[in-house]
Amino acid sequence: MPILILLLGLLFGSFLNVCIYRLPREEFVFNYPSHCPECKRKLGLLDLIPLLSYIILEGKCRYCEVSISPRYPVVEILTGIVFLTTYMSIGFHPGLIKYLFFFSVLIVVFFIDLDHKIIPNSLVLVILTWGILWQIFWPEIFWVESLSGALLGGGFLLVLAVISRGGMGGGDIKLMFAAGFYLGPFLTSTALFIGFFSGAAVGIALILLKIKKRKDYIPFGPFLSLGIFLAVLWGRDIIDVYLSFIGLH
Numbered sequence: 001m002p003i004l005i006l007l008l009g010l011l012f013g014s015f016l017n018v019c020i021y022r023l024p025r026e027e028f029v030f031n032y033p034s035h036c037p038e039c040k041r042k043l044g045l046l047d048l049i050p051l052l053s054y055i056i057l058e059g060k061c062r063y064c065e066v067s068i069s070p071r072y073p074v075v076e077i078l079t080g081i082v083f084l085t086t087y088m089s090i091g092f093h094p095g096l097i098k099y100l101f102f103f104s105v106l107i108v109v110f111f112i113d114l115d116h117k118i119i120p121n122s123l124v125l126v127i128l129t130w131g132i133l134w135q136i137f138w139p140e141i142f143w144v145e146s147l148s149g150a151l152l153g154g155g156f157l158l159v160l161a162v163i164s165r166g167g168m169g170g171g172d173i174k175l176m177f178a179a180g181f182y183l184g185p186f187l188t189s190t191a192l193f194i195g196f197f198s199g200a201a202v203g204i205a206l207i208l209l210k211i212k213k214r215k216d217y218i219p220f221g222p223f224l225s226l227g228i229f230l231a232v233l234w235g236r237d238i239i240d241v242y243l244s245f246i247g248l249h
C-alpha cells in the first residue's frame with residue numbers, strides 16, 4: 001500500500017506541475033497533452049511518465065535537447081513524499097482523500113506564489129469549497145471550531161496587513177481564512193506560528209547569504225502552506241511539545 005500511495009503521489013505531482021505552469025498563464029489545465037516549452041513539440045505518452053522520463057532523457061527534451069527545469073521532478077518527488085507522509089500519519093481512512101486533495105492544492109499554491117508572488121483566488125475557492133463539503137458530510141470538528149479557525153486565521157493576517165500597511169498580501173489572508181476552516185482555532189495558531197517562524201528563519205538566512213536584500217519581497221504563501229501541512233498532521237504533538245517546553249504541561 002505505501003508504494004502505491006507513493007506512485008499515486010508521483011503521478012499526481014506531474015499533473016500539479018501542469019497546474020503550476022498553466023494556471024497563472026490562464027491556460028486551460030486539462031488541455032492535454034503537454035508540449036515542450038521551447039520547441040512546442042507535443043510530448044508522447046512516454047515523456048509523461050513522472051520522474052522516470054526525466055532520468056532516462058537526462059533532463060533534456062527528446063526533440064530539441066533543451067534542458068528541462070529540475071523543478072518538474074522536484075514537484076513530483078515532493079508530492080510523492082507528501083502523499084506518503086499523509087498516509088503514514090492518518091492511515092487508510094476517508095480523511096485521507098480530504099487531505100491528499102487539500103495538500104495537493106497547497107503544493108500548487110506554494111510554487112505559484114514562489115514564482116509569481118500571487119495566490120490565485122480560484123485555488124483559495126477550491127480549498128474553501130472542499131473544506132465546507134467535508135464539514136457538511138463528514139465533519140471532524142464542530143462548526144463553531146471551523147468558523148472560529150477561519151476568522152482567526154484570516155482576521156489575524158488582516159490586522160497585520162492593516163498595521164504593516166500592505167506587508168501582508170490579500171492572498172495570504174484569504175488562504176489562511178480557508179485553511180482555518182479545516183484547522184479550528186488551536187491548529188490555526190500552530191500553522192501561523194510555524195509560518196512566521198520558518199518565514200523569518202529563511203528570510204534572515206537569505207539576507208545573511210546576500211541572496212536577498214532587506215527590502216526585497218519574500219512571498220509568505222509557501223511558509224503558510226508548510227505551516228498548514230505540519231499543523232494538520234502533527235499540530236497536536238507540536239502544541240504538546242510547546243506547552244511542556246514552557247512548563248504548562
Ligand SMILES: [Zn+2]
Pocket residue numbers: 036037038039040041061062063064065066
Ligand atoms: Zn523541446
